[in-house]
Amino acid sequence: MAVYKFIVKKGYKGKYSTIVAFINKHKNIEIKKATARFETTLGLQAQVDWKENLTIVSKPGEIFKGNIFLMVLGYSRIIYVQLTTDKE
Structure with missing residues (x-):
C-alpha cells in the first residue's frame, strides 16, 4: 500500500492490484537472491x-x-x- 500511495502521488493512474502483483513477483526473486547460501568444504572457513x-x-x-x-x-x-x- 505504501508503494502504491507513493506512486499515485507521482501520477500513477493504474490499479492497486497491478502494483501488488508486480511487487510479489519481484519480491520472491529478490528474497531468493538474498538468501543464497555460500557452501564451503569442511574446515575451510x-x-x-x-x-x-x-x-x-x-x-x-x-x-x-x-x-x-x-x-x-x-x-x-x-x-x-x-x-x-x-x-x-
Missing part, C-alpha cells in the same frame, strides 16, 4: 564477529558490561558464542 563494550540492563535494573564473541563455522553452521568481561 568460519565467520567471526566481535562486539565490545556492551551494556545490558536486566529487568530489576542491574547493569552488566561485557563483550560478545561469535563464530559460525562455514560447513556445519555450528554457532559458538562467548560472553566475556575482558578483551583478552
Whole structure:
C-alpha cells in the first residue's frame, strides 16, 4: 500500500492490484537472491564477529558490561558464542 500511495502521488493512474502483483513477483526473486547460501568444504572457513563494550540492563535494573564473541563455522553452521568481561 505504501508503494502504491507513493506512486499515485507521482501520477500513477493504474490499479492497486497491478502494483501488488508486480511487487510479489519481484519480491520472491529478490528474497531468493538474498538468501543464497555460500557452501564451503569442511574446515575451510568460519565467520567471526566481535562486539565490545556492551551494556545490558536486566529487568530489576542491574547493569552488566561485557563483550560478545561469535563464530559460525562455514560447513556445519555450528554457532559458538562467548560472553566475556575482558578483551583478552
